[in-house]
Amino acid sequence: xxxxxxxxKRKNPVERTRLPTxxxxxxxxVALGLTAAAARGxxxxxxxxxxxAVQYPPREVCRICLSQxxxxxxxxxxxxxxxxxxxxxxxxLFFRERLPWRIGDVRLDSGVNVxxxxxxxxxxxxxxxxxxxxxxxxxxxxxxxxxxxxxxxxSDDPKLREMTCNPRARKILVTDGKSAVGQAVARALAAAGAxxxxxxMAEPWKKSAxxxxxxxxxxxxxxxxxxxxxRSVRELAGEIGGKVDILVNTSDCHRAFSLAARRGVExxxxxxxxxxxxxxxxxxxxxxTLKARAADGxxxxxAWVNVLSVFALSNYPPHGTYSASKAAxxxxxxxxxxxxxxxxxxxxxxxxxxxxxxxxxxEMPPKLSPAAxxxxxxxxxxxxxxxxxxxxxxxxxxxxxxxxxxTLERELxxxxx
Amino acid sequence: MKTTKTKLTRRKSAAKANVRxxxxxxxxxxxxxxxxxxxxxxxxxxxxxxDFPTIVLPPEFGQCRxxxxxxxxxxxxxxxxxxxxxVSFGEHSGTHFDAPIHWISGRDxxxxxxxxxxxxxxxxxxxxIDCSAQAKADADxxxxxxxxxRWEQRHSRIPAGAWVLMxxxxxxxxxxxxxxxxxxxxxxxxGPDPDCVRFLVNERDVLGFGTETIGTDAGQxxxxxxxxxxxxxMHGAGKYxxxxxxxxxxxxxxxxxxxxxxxxxxxxSGSPLRVFAIVPAE
Ligand SMILES: [Zn+2]
Ligand SMILES: [Zn+2]
Numbered sequence: 001x002x003x004x005x006x007x008x009k010r011k012n013p014v015e016r017t018r019l020p021t022x023x024x025x026x027x028x029x030v031a032l033g034l035t036a037a038a039a040r041g042x043x044x045x046x047x048x049x050x051x052x053a054v055q056y057p058p059r060e061v062c063r064i065c066l067s068q069x070x071x072x073x074x075x076x077x078x079x080x081x082x083x084x085x086x087x088x089x090x091x092x093l094f095f096r097e098r099l100p101w102r103i104g105d106v107r108l109d110s111g112v113n114v115x116x117x118x119x120x121x122x123x124x125x126x127x128x129x130x131x132x133x134x135x136x137x138x139x140x141x142x143x144x145x146x147x148x149x150x151x152x153x154x155s156d157d158p159k160l161r162e163m164t165c166n167p168r169a170r171k172i173l174v175t176d177g178k179s180a181v182g183q184a185v186a187r188a189l190a191a192a193g194a195x196x197x198x199x200x201m202a203e204p205w206k207k208s209a210x211x212x213x214x215x216x217x218x219x220x221x222x223x224x225x226x227x228x229x230x231r232s233v234r235e236l237a238g239e240i241g242g243k244v245d246i247l248v249n250t251s252d253c254h255r256a257f258s259l260a261a262r263r264g265v266e267x268x269x270x271x272x273x274x275x276x277x278x279x280x281x282x283x284x285x286x287x288x289t290l291k292a293r294a295a296d297g298x299x300x301x302x303a304w305v306n307v308l309s310v311f312a313l314s315n316y317p318p319h320g321t322y323s324a325s326k327a328a329x330x331x332x333x334x335x336x337x338x339x340x341x342x343x344x345x346x347x348x349x350x351x352x353x354x355x356x357x358x359x360x361x362x363e364m365p366p367k368l369s370p371a372a373x374x375x376x377x378x379x380x381x382x383x384x385x386x387x388x389x390x391x392x393x394x395x396x397x398x399x400x401x402x403x404x405x406x407t408l409e410r411e412l413x414x415x416x417x
Numbered sequence: 418m419k420t421t422k423t424k425l426t427r428r429k430s431a432a433k434a435n436v437r438x439x440x441x442x443x444x445x446x447x448x449x450x451x452x453x454x455x456x457x458x459x460x461x462x463x464x465x466x467x468d469f470p471t472i473v474l475p476p477e478f479g480q481c482r483x484x485x486x487x488x489x490x491x492x493x494x495x496x497x498x499x500x501x502x503x504v505s506f507g508e509h510s511g512t513h514f515d516a517p518i519h520w521i522s523g524r525d526x527x528x529x530x531x532x533x534x535x536x537x538x539x540x541x542x543x544x545x546i547d548c549s550a551q552a553k554a555d556a557d558x559x560x561x562x563x564x565x566x567r568w569e570q571r572h573s574r575i576p577a578g579a580w581v582l583m584x585x586x587x588x589x590x591x592x593x594x595x596x597x598x599x600x601x602x603x604x605x606x607x608g609p610d611p612d613c614v615r616f617l618v619n620e621r622d623v624l625g626f627g628t629e630t631i632g633t634d635a636g637q638x639x640x641x642x643x644x645x646x647x648x649x650x651m652h653g654a655g656k657y658x659x660x661x662x663x664x665x666x667x668x669x670x671x672x673x674x675x676x677x678x679x680x681x682x683x684x685x686s687g688s689p690l691r692v693f694a695i696v697p698a699e
């Protein structure tokens with residue numbers, strides 16, 4: 001049964017805000033392959049190219065034939081919970097603060113045994129289960145045994161909920177509510193049970209369609225925020241920074257087209273100012289407080305979401321300067337992630353393909369609707385991922401980029417506009 | 418100096434500051450005035466701040482960059498003993514000056530950019546036409562040549578080389594939304610009609626036109642013939658613009674001297690500036 005998450009009690013101002021503890025984060029280089037897949041919401045294990053054996057834990061050579069030709073392959077995770085136990089004592093501070101903690105021994109149908117966290121909806125062993133790879137608070141992959149049927153959410157389990165950033169009952173800042181995407185995101189977060197949504201509004205004199213209707217959301221509170229203005233970001237951080245649990249950066253400027261299509265640097269600078277420097281300003285002003293509040297009881301700071309673009313992966317010449325600004329933002333988001341990870345605050349990046357909005361007007365379908373993008377964003381918070389490529393175009397680009405970045409670059413370069 | 422006698426009309430209200438219409442002192446007796454201390458200064462400048470709105474154009478056009486300020490150091494590790502900022506802004510942000518080169522009609526004139534325009538123009542008399550009541554009643558109010566002539570009857574003929582400042586009290590709109598006053602048909606702010614601008618340029622040979630709104634033209638002036646007549650005719654004749662002025666209500670209808678010296682930007686089309694008025698004591 002889904003656990004009802006209530007609005008957290010108000011903080012007792014006499015008590016110290018605790019510091020975050022993290023589950024053990026050290027992984028071998030090869031074991032990070034598990035994390036790389038989990039960051040995209042996949043459970044992958046190494047498979048031997050020579051004998052076909054599935055491997056666990058991650059290793060350099062095949063456990064059966066000693067071949068070095070191992071590759072990562074998606075797993076369905078089906079298996080059996082052989083035994084389980086509940087820890088009542090632990091040396092690790094993270095577990096010590098959260099005892100008791102249920103773990104289990106799982107035999108996967110693929111032939112390997114794993115130790116996994118056990119979702120509280122899983123019955124007593126022996127029973128069929130499905131292993132999922134999720135990200136724990138230190139940003140590393142952890143295996144979770146889920147019930148075979150029923151598909152409960154991670155966040156339905158009070159312990160495993162911490163592996164998600166469920167927006168339910170959370171206080172969330174959406175940095176720009178004027179764009180179609182910003183509006184869809186605010187609505188989706190409200191529908192997902194957010195407690196309070198601050199909606200940033202730049203240049204209040206420019207009306208944007210649909211914005212006034214947002215004010216009618218009971219959770220919405222419109223706040224002045226212009227990410228191109230350091231003072232504006234600083235003032236808002238001073239006002240609400242200590243309350244934000246999740247920051248969703250929807251600020252986006254998409255103007256210039258190909259390198260040759262616009263003279264001068266003004267417009268490219270504006271894109272950079274919003275997409276890159278905007279993120280930098282937000283990070284400088286909001287990240288320190290998010291880190292400080294990462295263990296602030298049930299009302300803690302948990303996540304930062306950036307709406308980037310799949311154009312960040314490889315320059316898309318019809319949107320060349322925009323691609324460059326999103327690539328810069330992507331790079332900076334990795335810096336932000338490294339900065340927030342030690343506190344257990346997750347940075348989630350979304351890489352949508354063309355969005356069905358004004359600035360992708362001339363892009364051929366399929367285009368991602370703002371509502372679909374918003375739904376993917378909420379889902380990424382409810383789940384346990386870092387990198388999201390919503391929609392067919394983004395998935396396609398991702399696959400092509402993983403296969404050969406150079407080939408993708410060349411293919412994208414052949415446009416006729 | 419011309420000693421036009423103060424003209425008092427029957428309709429004047431004694432409480433109003435702008436009923437007396439002394440001629441502005443010429444540069445010749447400016448020195449004597451400054452030495453006498455017998456004047457007051459009125460700051461006509463809005464504070465340059467990131468919150469101050471800039472002109473709104475369709476997003477596919479190039480945009481005027483709003484005023485922005487980044488701290489370089491503040492007595493800290495970035496500069497232990499000093500505080501300073503780097504600022505950036507478009508030439509047409511905040512209270513600013515428009516040079517003839519700003520408009521296509523003035524592009525071929527000599528000395529048409531802020532770095533080359535004659536320094537003698539930095540101090541000039543002002544005629545302040547009070548349109549505050551009309552602008553309050555109608556945001557799209559247009560100043561006409563007939564209204565200017567009526568003003569002249571009450572005060573004095575606008576001398577050649579004078580600023581004509583259109584007082585609307587628009588600068589008192591502190592909320593930027595009310596100041597911009599945009600709806601889905603564009604901006605609604607007062608300004609001069611095309612005929613009025615032609616009259617001021619051709620018949621009165623003014624130095625320029627100044628407003629409290631975000632442009633010297635009315636909010637709907639894109640639909641006039643020609644579009645943006647104040648920019649078109651004024652700059653085409655080598656005249657200037659001043660916009661986003663404030664405190665025009667503190668000026669007499671005539672008699673004030675305007676000091677408006679734009680930044681000396683190479684080939685600059687305009688610049689934010691500190692504008693103030695020297696008002697001789699009555
Ligand atoms: Zn093998
Ligand atoms: Zn201007």
